[in-house]
Amino acid sequence: MERNSYILQMQGITKEFPGVRALDDVNLNVHTGSIHAICGENGAGKSTLMKVLSGVYPYGTYDGKIIYMGQEMKFKNIKESEHAGIAIIHQELTMIPELSITENIFMGNEITHKGLINWAEERARTSEILKKVGLTINPDTLIKHLGVGQQQLVEIAKALSKNVKLLILDEPTSALNEADSANLLELMKGLRDKGITCIMISHKLNEIAEVSDAVTVIRDGHTVESYDVEAGKVDEDQIIKSMVGRSIENRYPEHEPKIGDIIFEVKNWCIEDPEVAGRMVCKNSSFNVRAGEIVGFAGLMGAGRTELMRSIFGKNYGIYRGGSIKIKGREVTLNSVEQAIKNGIAYVPEDRKNLGLNLLDSIRKTVVSADLDKITKGGLLSPDMEQSAAEEYRKSLKIKTSSIDVGVTTLSGGNQQKVVLSKWMFTEPDILILDEPTRGIDVGAKYEIYKLIHQLADQGKAVILVSSELPELLGMADRIYTIFEGTITGEMMSYEANQESLMKKMTITSNS
Template sequence: MEQPILIMRDIVKEFGAGVRALDGVSLSVQRGEVHAICGENGAGKSTLMKVLSGVYPTGSFEGAIEFDGHDAAYRSINDSEADGIVIIHQELALSPYLSIAENIFLGNEIHRRGFVDWNATNLAAAQLLARVGLDENPATKILELGVGKQQLVEIAKAISKEVKLLILDEPTAALNDEDSGHLLALIDQLRQQGITSIIISHKLKEIRRIADTVTVLRDGRTIESIDMHGPNATEARIIRSMVGRDLTSMFPPREPHIGAERFRVEEWTVHHPVDVDRVVVDNASFHVRAGEIVGFAGLMGAGRTELAMSIFGRSYGTGISGRVYKDGVQIQTRTVDEAIRHGIAYATEDRKRYGLNLIGDIKMNVSAAALAKLARFGIIDRYREYKVADSYRSKMNIKAPSVAVLTGNLSGGNQQKVVLSKWVFSGPDILILDEPTRGIDVGAKYEIYGIINELAAQGKAIILISSELPELLGLADRIYTISEGRISGELERAEATQERLMHFMTAGKDLAR
């Protein structure tokens, strides 16, 4: 058998206060394969790749790395890239105001007599774009591209560095199905060209589709490597290795107890904040009852998030019109503070940008939306703040030694639990959850599903926006579909299927109820 392109032996990585993120991890990757790394949030996947790529340099960890037949000792990303290892992080490292060509060759410019040769740069960029299947002018600025196309630019940039091993961290987390399919097809194409890939992903269906081998990490240790072409390569086996137990159902059991109407929106219309003539949400009307989970399904750009943000204190859009009712009484939600005072909470889809203060600790983030509940004579009771945050750390099973831990140091699943804690502490009656499990592993998803069910059991009205149709079908009592800014369908749980939802999601502006 051919020598593996990568061997990592007994990797140990510790952070401050004896926190061991990697505890003797070993990994072997065959040349030319697609190797997936799976595990719950906090299992050590990204840490392992940062060790490999030189983000954590030689000397900051224990163990040995062998790459392409020689010992690897990388002191920086530049060292690993010079050796043919390129990592594409989940948060893409592109400059939005530079062109595609400028981004591809940033730090590796094509020059002649001390000046950048723009003709050669654009020609070389065009050739790389053709290789990744992206039909764009190399002079196009990155900010004009969607996330899916930006991913392809990152891969073109990697190919320009004569990549031997391409590492992709959650490459499809923010992509729709079409862009995800295109990206997976490109990875398969690169495999045929002899480029080895490592993919970190929580999407098991995509892993089964593309991966040759899956290595599972749990609690900083290697659990097993699975040959995905073998007879026992099932999702159930991967999940069992990831979480250390069988998940007999992807969704916790729930018996709905639905009460009277709690929240209603009528004839809600929202215009784009810049292109004010463009209607983003068009005459939308819907309602939610106490104890009910109502799902919203739609393709990317359909207007789901814009609808939610515009209702929550008019956080998005201009020229907003329509009416909002709570318990049958019309209310105003013109500011975020006003929306919160009326018992509305919105957990954003972008927790790192809008949902959390990443340089603040857990305690600060949990209390942020309801400081008045902790204040006396205008002064925050810090002891009570600590006790409240610590109680949510326990109830939400946030994996951190104390509430003094910086939120930015938590895994994605634990960050999401902090977001939920913040809004639950605010005491909402209506809770809008926008992509609450995006980028989260199957074990953490199950825990968050349980939290959502518990909130519904307490009588709260839940609005659940999700791009994952199985998630909506598994949780929601009713599902609205949105197409081109309009509500195009409404289905009870018993009559909803992926096919029917997709039909209404693609119905255009012809309403189909």
């Protein structure tokens, strides 16, 4: 296929919401059979642009033109763009967990024979399609039994089953570990070689550098720059500069820790999988955290980091099979989330949409939701205290919003994460568990969240940081524990550790 012909040209796209111009004269030209990266900070307008393209925001609700395969397109809905061969894989996966892979792939496009679904044909076709994305897995497997990496591949398989020509991946690796990410990038290269064009929205500059043929940077709803690149020759610093309008010399803020006594101690913690009898997701885990210390937890996906943290936070996950917790030297029993909060623990979950936020609430209601006692006067909630608490966090965390009364769903990922952090900072905890706090967040917003984490540590709090990004752990943590298959396999001071030494302990069986 000719690289010089365009499969897609978006010209002068402008999209307004009440009080906000989300896109202002944005242009995007994508070559046929290329991988085109779109980068920009959260709230820059990347996802809005893709929603315009796919018909989520239908023709007539925006200004500008979409030229696709040489013709102007006026999509009224997603079905029309899918019919034209455009598919979007969203950052939040859209599979139905209780149904099988086959049922998810053919939903709405069932193969029927005399009015009945032809299951045998669907299963056979599913197996074929799964092979294209490198999955050899039983098509009857329920989605809920797959890891996030596998679910992502099933989403892509579903798009391929619809004869896709332009595949859009929105933050495709934000929830994946390094092995799954590498696998997905290889898959994208393979699709490109078969003539399928990919648009990849990503914050991970190393990945953009590895696979992109072209890069477009969007900032505050404008196209800042767009250029062709040779894969492997992307200037990461140049992209950062374009994204944030300034160069970030160091991606992790300087920090001089002030570490005190041990205030949080977990001993021989054992948790059984709630679904699979006899399978232990935490095996005799013991660790401690000191006041003012940031302790990192490194592990591949499925290693049990989130399970460990959720089970500590008021036995919120799994079946407790033994172990003890001490806070400031005193043994405590935390049988509910409420007890955990009352004992000064806060937990910012990895899955902010399902576990961290009530998506029906406004910003002001969310900020105070974990500790209503603090804004209660004489047994009644005080709207004034609620207002001033929410305003204070909006200012100090620089939450980008027109008002604290808007719903949390109107915010970009980075700003939603700041609201979740505000909610827990409001409870004034002694121990903060942060599970993937910068997942799906751009470089600029990450830097602000890192500074916040440092401030919390400087207030003498014990901070636990779970992250899939090893550079983040090495840049932020004072000490790092590694986990493999529910077992803590190592502990290192971060200045002694590097990515290789962590990876060894995170994949312990392959080195034993």
